[in-house]
Amino acid sequence: MTLGHALQSMIARNRIKIRNINRRYAHPRIALTPTVRWALVALRFYLLFLVALLGYKFFTMLA
Numbered sequence: 001m002t003l004g005h006a007l008q009s010m011i012a013r014n015r016i017k018i019r020n021i022n023r024r025y026a027h028p029r030i031a032l033t034p035t036v037r038w039a040l041v042a043l044r045f046y047l048l049f050l051v052a053l054l055g056y057k058f059f060t061m062l063a
Contacts, residue, residue, distance in 0.1 A: 032040075
């Protein structure tokens with residue numbers, strides 16, 4: 001077994017595991033109220049903002 005074949009089989013196994021996990025949790029088991037849904041959306045945008053700010057700070061430090 002070559003190294004390339006071993007890496008390819010490892011990636012394929014992990015891809016199958018990830019697909020199974022995503023399929024299992026594709027539909028939420030609990031119902032979200034509109035307030036909770038909007039709070040989660042706000043948190044998602046806040047995290048994206050923080051990542052963008054971190055990237056901006058990184059590139060300005062390089063310059």
